[in-house]
Amino acid sequence: MINIRPVSDMRNKFSEIEETVLKTGDPVFLTKNGYGSMVVMSIEQYAALTDDIELKLDEADRAADSADIRYSGDEMFKRVRGRIHGRKEL
Template identity: 65%
Template sequence: MINIRPISDLRNKFSEIEETVVNSNAPVFLTKNGYGTMVIMSVEQYSALTDGIEHKLDEADEVAKKSDVRYSASKVFGKVRSRINEHEKV
């Protein structure tokens, strides 16, 4: 279940929010004036989201060290856009 709370709860009920995030292993979404402003998650949740990306970036750094081939930003983003567009057609 999505847990949405007003940002004032961060100040007034911090320990309750912390307990929710840590024990339920689910993020808490905070709102200000009815609009989403931030998401609070545990370190474990954050790591689960980013560890794979960090690993791939480390692999890319290792490959880059062994190669003189470099691509411009426009070429890289062009390839990414092409792959996204191909995926959307499927």
């Protein structure tokens, strides 16, 4: 179940939020004035979300270091859009 709490609970009930995040492994969504403000999660949860991205970025850096071809931002986005829409633009 999604756990939504007011942002003031970070100040007033931090221990409860910490316990929820660490025991259940689920994030806690905080609201301010009825709107989403932030998400609190454990380091392990954060790592699970970002580790694969970090590995892919490292892989892309290594590929860029070994290639002589460079594309401008516009060229790169044109290539990505082409692939998304099924065209093979090189």
